[in-house]
Amino acid sequence: MAATPSTAETTLSVQASKQSAEPAPERFPLVGPPAYLGFGLPHQPEAAIIARRQAYGALARWGVGGASAHDVVLVLSELVANAAEHALPYIYVSMGFRTQGGARSVLIEVEDGGPRKRTPDRSPPVPAAGEHGRGLVIVGALASASGVECRATHQLRWAEVATP
Template identity: 40%
Template sequence: MTAQLDVVVPEADEHVCPLPHIPEAVSLVRRRVRTVLAGWNLAPDLAEDALLVISELITNAVVHALPPAVLRLSRVGADGRGALRVEVTDAGPATTDGRPVARACPGEHGRGLDIVTALAAESGTRVHRGGITWWAELLAA
């Protein structure tokens, strides 16, 4: 099954991408986002950290939450300086008893938000009518 990603780019410093609710979402989105970050001329270390944070937040949305989910990237600063904000918004928990939508690999489960916290200058969640937004801000080194 091949998923297509429709992309909405409201302005040059923002990138919005609906997330397919399939296990392959992470690799599909990483490829697209790598191109966006390269076009923004982000520092290589910031871009690599951002890709890891994005991967973890997307995985959480696909494994633990209801669709739809959306990735939003925004940058502050230019030429690799400043910050990158990553947001993944989903429709909330998949089930009331915490069961995931998709099966996670048992040996690779439970460290994602720790990775996000370690790499981000700031991170958190925002609960709203449409669901939950998980966010992280990364600073250029």
């Protein structure tokens, strides 16, 4: 028997389905309609789940599947989870499929409200084992390029994943 989604899951899904109707920024050159996806996410741990659902749909429309799609979604999931856990609210995702000289890739950007200010007394210790502390290592391993841009009012982490 399939589980019925909770009210919170339904609300989060509805919030995430309100995608941007804005044209793709110049850094996302279109290779066919639609090759750009932009959407906001709630600043909650469940944000990564919603981002994965949105990404798989877009990747299927763009003809990106298999291991390449899983790599893109894992990178996106790690960047969103990082924003939800370590940054101030808001979270906005931009994804674009692009080709350059015959190479195909997906550019992922996750924008948030910037890093939370922490005092040393409040910073949790980094666990030696467990499920925390490896997100950016995973991003670095799967992305052909990645980086971060820090501004006064927000932060943008990006990664580009090759999709052969």
